[in-house]
Amino acid sequence: MKLVILDRDGTINRTGDEFVKSPDEWQPLPGALEAISRLNHAGFHVVLLTNESGLGRGLFDMAAFNAVHSHLIKKLAAVGGRIDAFFYCPHAADEGCGCRKPWPGLFSQIAERYGVDLTGVPCIGNSLSDMQVAEVVGCVPHMVLSGRHPEWLGQALPPGFPAGTQVHADLAACVDHLLGSEKGSRLTLTTTPT
Known part of the structure; x- marks a missing residue:
């Protein structure tokens, strides 16, 4: 089974200092929805994994x-894409x-639901915690810089990032790399040893 695990805020949609609390506040990053659609059409199952502490803090409800x-x-269906599970x-x-x-709890749930070992599965996110948990569970960490740290483009990642972290300008560039596109713009950056 071909599987990709995606973070949400800063990977698929714009993020800021505030939580995304309503559909009006949810704005996709340029090319992100099309990138997910391309993964789907290449036979990948795409799952979304997100921390939502705003629920626990009472900043918004389940509705x-x-x-x-x-x-x-x-929005994703309009460009021919889908998320298989949240x-x-x-x-x-x-x-x-x-x-x-x-912590790896949600990754264990993904592995159980799909009956797969997550070793080698691409995990795409925009934060240190995304990359750290990807390494712990055996996924391949893919850092996108479109959400929080576009200034890191062309720079070494700060200490704490797993040595195997692959860095991409955005989700579209990451998908180019995953699909082996000649136009892929994967960046070869070094990480600072921890």
Whole structure:
């Protein structure tokens, strides 16, 4: 089975200091939805995995959370793509759960649901915790710089990132790389040893 695990905020959609609390606040990053569609058409199952501490902190409720994902699904369907499953941690950071990234709980749920070993599965995100948990569970960490750190383009990643982290300008560039496109713009960057 061909599987890709995606983070949401900063990987698929714009992110800021505030949580995405409504469909109106959810704005896809340029080329991200089309990139997911390309993965689907290449035979990949795409799952979304996201920390949603705003639920645990009472900043929005499940109805709002589901409305955001319904909006994402509709926008993605309009370009011929789909997310096969959504996995999320609803806990606040101080609740001590095992599912909040960088803990591997949600990854275990993905492996169980699909009956697969996650070794070698691409995990695409835009944060240190995304990359750290990817390494722990055996996924290949792919860092996209479109969400939080576009200034790292062409630079070495800060300390703490797994040595095998592959760096891409955005989700579209990452998908170019994964699909072996000649126009892929994967960046060869070094990581600072930890």
